[in-house]
Amino acid sequence: MRAELTALAIGAEALRKLLFHTHRDNHVVERVWVFRNTINVLLRNHGLVTITAKPLKASFTINIPWIEIVTLPNGFKGLLNPADVSVHIILTNESGADLSLCSKGNELTIHINDAVMWEPSYSALHGEAAFLTLDEVLSVARAFGYVAAVTDSVPHPRILLAVRNVIKESASEPPTPARVFDGLLKLVGLGHGLTPSADDVVSGFAATINALVDGGFVKGRRLSVGLRELTSRTNLLSAIIMRELITLNLNEGIDGAVASFTRGDAGGMLESLITLLSLGHDSGGSMGLGCLIATCLALDADPLLCLDAFVEGAGLSLV
Amino acid sequence: MASSSIKEEIEKANKKAVERMMESEPHWVDMGVAGKVIPDLKGMKLLHAGPPITWDRVSGPLKGALIGAVIYEGWADTPERAERLLETGEVVFEPTHPHRVVGPMAGVVSPSMPVFIFYDPKFGNYAYTNMNEGLGKVLRYGAYGKEVIDRLKWMAEVLYPVLKATIDEIRRDGKPGLNFKNIIAQALHMGDECHNRYVAANALLLKEISPYMFSTGIDRKDVIAAYNFIARNIIFPLNMGMAAAKLMTLAAHGIEYSTIVTVMTRNGTDMGIWVSSLGEEWFTAPAPIPKGVWFPGYSEKDANPDIGDSSITETAGFGGFAMAAAPAIISYVGSTVEFAIENTKRMYEITYTKHKYFTIPYLGFQGTPTGVDIRKVVKTGITPTINTGVAHKEPGIGQVGAGIVQFPIEPFKVALRRFAQKYGI
Numbered sequence: 135m136r137a138e139l140t141a142l143a144i145g146a147e148a149l150r151k152l153l154f155h156t157h158r159d160n161h162v163v164e165r166v167w168v169f170r171n172t173i174n175v176l177l178r179n180h181g182l183v184t185i186t187a188k189p190l191k192a193s194f195t196i197n198i199p200w201i202e203i204v205t206l207p208n209g210f211k212g213l214l215n216p217a218d219v220s221v222h223i224i225l226t227n228e229s230g231a232d233l234s235l236c237s238k239g240n241e242l243t244i245h246i247n248d249a250v251m252w253e254p255s256y257s258a259l260h261g262e263a264a265f266l267t268l269d270e271v272l273s274v275a276r277a278f279g280y281v282a283a284v285t286d287s288v289p290h291p292r293i294l295l296a297v298r299n300v301i302k303e304s305a306s307e308p309p310t311p312a313r314v315f316d317g318l319l320k321l322v323g324l325g326h327g328l329t330p331s332a333d334d335v336v337s338g339f340a341a342t343i344n345a346l347v348d349g350g351f352v353k354g355r356r357l358s359v360g361l362r363e364l365t366s367r368t369n370l371l372s373a374i375i376m377r378e379l380i381t382l383n384l385n386e387g388i389d390g391a392v393a394s395f396t397r398g399d400a401g402g403m404l405e406s407l408i409t410l411l412s413l414g415h416d417s418g419g420s421m422g423l424g425c426l427i428a429t430c431l432a433l434d435a436d437p438l439l440c441l442d443a444f445v446e447g448a449g450l451s452l453v
Numbered sequence: 454m455a456s457s458s459i460k461e462e463i464e465k466a467n468k469k470a471v472e473r474m475m476e477s478e479p480h481w482v483d484m485g486v487a488g489k490v491i492p493d494l495k496g497m498k499l500l501h502a503g504p505p506i507t508w509d510r511v512s513g514p515l516k517g518a519l520i521g522a523v524i525y526e527g528w529a530d531t532p533e534r535a536e537r538l539l540e541t542g543e544v545v546f547e548p549t550h551p552h553r554v555v556g557p558m559a560g561v562v563s564p565s566m567p568v569f570i571f572y573d574p575k576f577g578n579y580a581y582t583n584m585n586e587g588l589g590k591v592l593r594y595g596a597y598g599k600e601v602i603d604r605l606k607w608m609a610e611v612l613y614p615v616l617k618a619t620i621d622e623i624r625r626d627g628k629p630g631l632n633f634k635n636i637i638a639q640a641l642h643m644g645d646e647c648h649n650r651y652v653a654a655n656a657l658l659l660k661e662i663s664p665y666m667f668s669t670g671i672d673r674k675d676v677i678a679a680y681n682f683i684a685r686n687i688i689f690p691l692n693m694g695m696a697a698a699k700l701m702t703l704a705a706h707g708i709e710y711s712t713i714v715t716v717m718t719r720n721g722t723d724m725g726i727w728v729s730s731l732g733e734e735w736f737t738a739p740a741p742i743p744k745g746v747w748f749p750g751y752s753e754k755d756a757n758p759d760i761g762d763s764s765i766t767e768t769a770g771f772g773g774f775a776m777a778a779a780p781a782i783i784s785y786v787g788s789t790v791e792f793a794i795e796n797t798k799r800m801y802e803i804t805y806t807k808h809k810y811f812t813i814p815y816l817g818f819q820g821t822p823t824g825v826d827i828r829k830v831v832k833t834g835i836t837p838t839i840n841t842g843v844a845h846k847e848p849g850i851g852q853v854g855a856g857i858v859q860f861p862i863e864p865f866k867v868a869l870r871r872f873a874q875k876y877g878i
Contacts, residue, residue: 280877281869283459284712285832401870408866412834447877449459 263351264398268435272443274400275426278407279447287411287419288448289331294423294441295452296321297335301427301437311343311431315357318424322376323368331420333372337379338424343431344382345392352432356381379421388425395429459877463828466710470729471805471824473576474705474713474769479697480630482572484617488564491552491581495564497528497538500549502560502762503720504735508540512721514595514757517848518559519546521597525605526563532597532849550716551733553703554581555695555762558593558844559721566605567613571696574629576704582696584608584616587686593761594844594851608682615679618669619662631661633697636690637771638810641821646779647694648763648772649786649840649855654690659683695762698769705729705824712872713805714825717768717837717860721760721844724860728827728868731875736864743843745856746787757846759858764839767800770808770823773839773857774800778813778821786840786855796838796857797822803829803837827872830865 266274282288300317307313318336325331340359346352357380364373379388390406407425410418423444430440445452488494499522501515511519516536523535523544538544549560556562562583571580586604590596623631636657643653659680666676683689706715711729718725725737740758747753766772776782777797780790797813800822807820825837836859843854 277870277873277877280459280873281831284463284869284872284877285828286460287832404870405866408831408869411831447873 263349263396265351265433266395266398266400266403266429268430268433268439270398270400271395271403271426271429271433271435272439274404274407275440275443276447277404278422278426279444280449281404281408281447282411282416282419282422282444283448283450285411285419287416288450289335289416289420289423290325291450291452293321293325293331293335293420294445294450296324296332297423297427298438298441298452301441309431309437311352311354311357311428314427314431314437315340315343319359319363319367322364323372325420327415327417328369329372329375329414329417330368331416333368333376334414334417334420335424335427337376338388338421339428340380340424341382341388341421342392342425342428344380345388346396346428346432348382349396351396388421391422391425392429395432462710462876463712466708466730467713467805467824467826470705470708470711470713470715473708474701474824475809476575477573477578477634477701477704478575479571479573479580479633479700481569481620481633481693481696482624482630483570483620484567484613485570485581486564487562487566487568487581487583490568490570491554491562494552494562497526497544498564499523499544499546500552500554500556500560500562501546501720502549502556502558502760503718503740504723504725504737505548506720506722508542510722512757512760513846513848513850514760514844515559515561515721517595517597517850518561518592519544520848521592521595521601521605522561522563522566524597525592525602526565548718548720549762550699550718550727552581553579553699555692555699555765556583556593557585557691557695557763558761558842559595560762561592565609567609567617569616569693569696571633571693571700572630573700573704576700578700578703580696580699580703582692582699584612585686585689585692587682588688588852590851594842595757595848596851597849611675612679612682615666615669615671615676618671619666622665622669623662626665631658633693634701634810636661637694637697638812641771641775641778641811642814644779644781646772646775646782646840648691648766649688649842650779650782651690651694652687652781654694655683655687658690658693691763694771695765698765698771701769702765707732710876712827712869714768714827714837714865717764717825718762719759719764721757724759724864726827726864726868728872731868731871734871736868736871738861738863741858741861743841743854743856743858744787745843745854746785747843747854748852751845751853755845755847755853757844759841760844761841763841764837767837767839768825770804770821771811773841774804774823774837775811775813775821776840777815780815782840786857788840788857792857799835800837802833803835827865827868830862831869834862836860836862836865 301314304313304317318339321332322336323330340357344356347354347356361373361377364376391403394402394406407422410422426440426444427437430437499519519539520532520535523529523538529535529538549556554562566583568581568583590601592601636654637647639657640647640654645651645653647654702715705713706729708729713729714726715729716727719740722740723737724740725735742756742758767774776793783790783793803825804822805824805826808823809820811821812818830836838859841858842852843856845853
């Protein structure tokens with residue numbers, strides 16, 4: 135059965151990674167799959183190509199053995215003129231075998247042959263918990279804040295302040311993951327970017343809690359939120375990505391940090407969080423912050439401590 | 454420190470580091486015997502390319518080169534005895550970079566080997582490198598047969614005195630030495646990228662030194678033999694280009710708050726980097742295997758992981774980063790012209806600036822990407838991509854191909870973590 139899906143946007147970051155890393159035969163695309171109206175491309179050694187909202191700034195050359203460029207707007211095979219590339223793509227899936235990417239508003243068409251349809255799998259954490267201590271988590275939060283600052287990945291102070299206020303409000307009673315999550319959900323849609331910063335904080339927070347719940351490290355039920363509720367607050371693409379992160383369908387980025395946290399490996403946790411920084415503009419910084427807040431809660435500590443350590447590390451003042 | 458101040462400090466430091474890198478004036482000023490001129494190269498000690506390594510983890514080509522150097526020095530008369538001396542620690546081996554030395558591939562330098570002496574009058578630094586043996590079965594690729602040792606001895610007995618007399622003549626002519634930055638800048642306009650392709654640079658080098666070489670008063674037969682050796686070895690200036698790059702990156706090293714990479718190197722097992730503000734601390738990861746073109750009879754399964762100090766050229770803003778200047782390199786390293794151009798463009802995303810003096814005609818004489826910034830590597834997920842020769846994984850065989858290699862991201866992440874520890878928390 136032929137399915138035609140309209141994707142929302144593919145940003146410069148995603149396009150750059152997709153095109154550059156598939157230039158060479160030792161950077162092959164391992165899996166391509168369609169999920170709802172998004173395209174997901176897993177590159178060997180380079181993880182998941184995600185979608186961002188940055189405008190295109192440079193030209194890209196395509197040289198992928200199994201991606202055939204049918205026509206291009208500038209008539210030069212293999213060379214994309216950024217001015218001609220619309221941010222919109224149409225994604226067509228034919229019987230799970232071939233995919234086509236077409237730009238909307240111009241003539242670009244790319245056929246991807248032998249694409250493998252793939253649903254991301256999730257494996258829960260197992261083993262004995264040897265959580266980091268609160269001091270260690272705070273130290274990771276400070277270091278991560280610093281690294282996020284020097285790589286321009288810190289969410290805007292307005293977002294940080296809003297997150298702080300929400301946590302503070304939800305802590306009038308003993309803070310629980312569900313209570314903090316409910317508070318954070320009020321911020322969905324706040325910030326700039328295709329995935330607004332607050333969305334990333336919420337995703338990082340909920341993905342971490344859910345991974346810990348699945349592993350039996352935190353008591354309670356998984357956090358969840360309906361797509362309808364999310365789309366009432368943020369754009370559709372961000373809502374879909376949030377939902378996939380929260381349900382742990384797309385949790386590659388958070389996995390390492392959570393696993394290190396449960397193993398008591400502070401260095402590993404920081405390194406995993408640093409890996410997130412290549413996502414979007416400040417998406418990685420925001421998701422990492424959400425993850426850190428969640429780990430504080432898992433330790434029955436005040437989550438504000440983690441936020442404040444991150445802010446301190448970033449050299450910011452929220453006063 | 455406030456976020457804006459952190460970034461300002463880093464920006465100021467990186468500007469200074471890269472400015473010094475570009476303004477460095479590396480000159481070939483002299484020749485000498487390694488054990489006499491290189492600081493702390495005494496006794497039964499050898500230097501090797503890349504980060505530190507222990508004998509049990511030494512790769513085949515490095516093992517072969519170390520064995521060859523022990524034989525060359527006369528510390529052992531068979532490979533087995535040489536290996537025993539290395540294994541027991543009677544012969545010590547250390548990385549080149551802390552000694553201000555660079556060497557391609559295995560990069561092994563032993564005390565009695567002649568070396569080029571480079572000096573940067575602008576910043577007062579010295580750097581050293583060995584003489585290039587040519588292609589094929591050579592010590593730097595791990596070969597240590599009789600022909601390899603004989604060639605090294607000829608280089609010490611014939612080539613070295615000619616080059617020593619030549620540089621003496623150049624200085625006698627009132628020049629401070631041979632300005633190698635000029636040669637690199639010109640060669641980039643003549644189809645070299647100055648890592649794996651030095652065809653133009655070799656012609657420029659010979660043009661500069663020949664008049665002096667032939668007026669040294671040394672036996673004409675030896676001078677002609679030396680001239681022919683250099684002329685027939687199209688990669689001869691590589692070591693000199695690397696010493697020049699070492700001086701450029703040395704000028705950028707040791708700047709507080711700077712996140713600029715000042716060493717990228719490999720030993721055939723690990724690759725490692727230094728960062729300007731983090732002293733001589735190594736940040737390492739397993740060295741990747743280059744993707745390349747294989748000499749007849751060889752394939753990827755024969756290849757050793759990446760090896761050599763030669764990526765100091767990219768660290769200084771040329772070599773693989775300037776591939777767009779050298780379309781002819783493609784047939785050697787096995788890629789496409791489009792890739793060469795794309796790679797140079799891509800490297801702009803992880804570097805601080807465009808070089809003032811090294812420019813690329815095809816890109817409208819834009820400067821080459823200069824000053825790898827660990828922050829940009831982590832933020833973009835793009836890592837330095839270079840071209841390189843490939844050694845056989847077994848000792849004693851030599852070069853089996855050439856190709857492209859992309860460095861792993863881990864050392865850059867760990868370095869950023871350490872940077873945060875030093876300055877942030």
